[in-house]
Amino acid sequence: MTLHTHLAILQQAEYDWKRYWAWCKKHAGDQTEVQPKKKTAKYWLMLLLSIPLSVFLAPQTALRIALTLVLIPETIIRGIISVLAQLKLQAFQHRGLVIIAIAGSYAKTSTKHLLAQTLSPYLSVLATPDSVNTSLGIALTILKNLKNTHRVFIVELGAYQKGDVAQLVRFVHPNYGILTPIGAEHLERFGSFENVVETETELITTLPIPVLSHDQNITIIPEKLKTPRVSFYGFFPNSAFDISHVRITRSGTSCALAVNNANYDIFVPLFGKHNIVNILPSFWLAEKLGLQPWDIINTFASLQPVLHRLQPISTESGMLILDNGYNSYPDSVKESLAVLKEIPGKTKIVITPGFVEMGDRQAMYNEILGGQLAEVATVVCVTGTSNLSAIQKGLEKKKFPKKSFFTAKNENDAVRVLSSLFKADTVLLFEGGTPEIYQ
CATH class of the missing domain: 3.40.1190.10 (Mur-like, catalytic domain)
Known part of the structure; x- marks a missing residue:
């Protein structure tokens, strides 16, 4: 792999050398080119320092030296910023x-x-x-x-x-x-x-x-x-609150709320019990x-959804999209799938790469995810390959129809593959996203 690819992977690992090195060992011999998420000032500085070093050294060694050189002034600057911010915050707290x-x-x-x-x-x-x-x-x-x-x-x-x-x-x-x-x-x-x-x-x-x-x-x-x-x-x-009569529609979620000996009827233009x-x-x-x-x-009643956290997106066809692209953990998925189950719709599609950063439990959690998807979704599309076999295993255990299971390289590819299913009575859930470091 080229120096640029190694640097892009290091950037996606948030310049954490242990995570980057683990990726290198896992993908030894891989010639796939990876692009940086964003060419920041730190990215350019790392590149400028490592290019001359890479003439004589392996890309990993060149990047290791460059990272050390960058971290020294960065640590000093971070310390100064932290002290100034803390002094300002303390002054405001006194006021x-x-x-x-x-x-x-x-x-x-x-x-x-x-x-x-x-x-x-x-x-x-x-x-x-x-x-x-x-x-x-x-x-x-x-x-x-x-x-x-x-x-x-x-x-x-x-x-x-x-x-x-x-x-x-x-x-x-x-x-x-x-x-x-x-x-x-x-x-x-x-x-x-x-x-x-x-x-x-x-x-x-x-x-x-x-x-x-x-x-x-x-x-x-x-x-x-x-x-x-x-x-x-x-x-x-x-709990200090008593919640009852929760109802989810395509407009949002309503409930009855009792707190401090008072009763209230609540409606929020957001989806799910968890948002209540x-x-x-x-x-x-x-x-x-x-x-x-x-x-x-x-x-x-005027609350706005948070970006990429079960964010509703309307389409010209009438299909409802739920963008949960950022917030994908085993427990949070239960909530988004519960919402998908409750919202009216004939076809319910889930596009997901599965869970990442789960350590040695990653396969287990993704197999469980496959079983959960089988109980709610009518169509499932897995993006990437990292968790494909584990999710597929979970789906098969629940006897999910093979004709309703799809794979894709990424989210854009998944949309292309499934576009014929996008109709007014369709609900599409994007559950999680994955950077190339996890592909």
């Missing part, structure tokens, strides 16, 4: 800025954006953009976007190894915490599910702040952490921020 930190395996970004939308009509809110959840991304958001007028700052906390959440909690020093569902995520990096649990619950253990946790975590969180400052939201009986759950932290925070429940409810 009354309320900081809300959101951790968890999935639904962080959705919860963050929905919370920002519900609070914004009444309070000046800043949230970390898109899926920004690293220390550098948070620091840059603080330095560039945090203004004196902001009353609330909502921060998403990302994690890939033990200590990541604790580090970010100490950095932003939040007033309140929201812990979304904990599930199997990035096992390739975490090493075990136990490490995931320990890391995500650092939101509870690092600082003595009030935390609202998804009730799915009740059986996961250690008993010693279930103190009075930790409350729960969701469908379980011990995702708006519940708004109620919890409304009281703490001096708002009334009706203030929050009035914003629900």
Whole structure:
């Protein structure tokens, strides 16, 4: 493979040498050319440093030296940015800025954006953009976007190894915490599910702040952490909320909600029970921020979907597309398939590459996925080859019709292959996407 391909793979591995080297060993002898996701300044600097080195050295060795040279000044610059951002944030906190930190395996970004939308009509809110959840991304958001007028700052906390959440909690020093569902995520990096649990619950253990946790975590969180400052939201009986009469249509989701001895009829133009759950932290925070429940409810009907997280897309043919291209984990897939099952439609298509970063459990999780798809979808198309055999095995165990199973190189190819099925009574779910590093 060429130097350019090696650099593109290193970029897709987020310049993590261990992940890049594991890919190299797995694809030894592969001559496939891979293009970079985006030619950033770091990409060009790496390329300029490694080209002269590659004249005398192997591409991997040249890139290793170039990466070392780049990381030295990058680490210094990151440290300076972090200190400046922390000083600014501390000054704003002394003036009354309320900081809300959101951790968890999935639904962080959705919860963050929905919370920002519900609070914004009444309070000046800043949230970390898109899926920004690293220390550098948070620091840059603080330095560039945090203004004196902001009353609330909502921060998403990302994690890939033990200590990541604790580090970010100490950095932003939040007033309140929201812990979304904990599930199997990035096992390739975490090493075990136990490490995931320990890391995500650092939101509870690092600082003595009030935390609202998804009730799915009740059986996961250690008993010693279930103190009075930790409350729960969701469908379980011990939740602070009572949700009933959930109904999903092509327009959105409605339900009856009982909280604090009051009853409300709720409608959101979003799909699924999980999105009803995702708006519940708004109620919890409304009281703490001096708002009334009706203030929050009035914003629900105008909520906008979060990009690539069961985002509905209408087509000229009348076919409904659900784009869940970003948010694909074993637990979150259960939710998106539950939505697909409930939404009216004759033909229900799922296009998916399967799960990635599942470590030595990847084949197992993808076989389970195949079985889940067989129970809901009428047509399944698997993109790429990494998880093809495992998903196919799961489908076959459920006796899924072979004539309804397709394969494709990527999502664009899948659309071409299945285009004849796209009609008004079709619902198409894009479940997950995959970069070339996982092909």
